[in-house]
Amino acid sequence: MKSWLKIALSGEIRNGSLKTAAFVGTLLLFINYGDTLFECGLKLEEWMNGNITMQNLIGIGLGKTELIKIELTYWVPYCVSTYTSVQSYNRHKNS
Numbered sequence: 001m002k003s004w005l006k007i008a009l010s011g012e013i014r015n016g017s018l019k020t021a022a023f024v025g026t027l028l029l030f031i032n033y034g035d036t037l038f039e040c041g042l043k044l045e046e047w048m049n050g051n052i053t054m055q056n057l058i059g060i061g062l063g064k065t066e067l068i069k070i071e072l073t074y075w076v077p078y079c080v081s082t083y084t085s086v087q088s089y090n091r092h093k094n095s
């Protein structure tokens with residue numbers, strides 16, 4: 001377990017997983033909540049510039065449950081990418 005975590009937290013795997021989570025998580029966010037976000041006046045440019053805050057999201061009526069779901073929308077792809085990368089690394093190392 002200790003060696004698995006060491007590999008999972010290595011720079012290359014961590015950075016790759018973060019990039020995957022950012023892309024896939026944002027895609028899923030817009031699929032699941034895009035209509036709500038855009039109907040409430042949030043603009044794509046604000047997302048691209050990083051001008052969206054928790055206050056913005058709470059202000060448009062997203063409650064605690066929705067915010068937890070949005071957070072998980074990013075955590076799940078991160079975990080899947082990390083797990084897959086470590087497993088692939090270990091298979092490659094052992095062959």
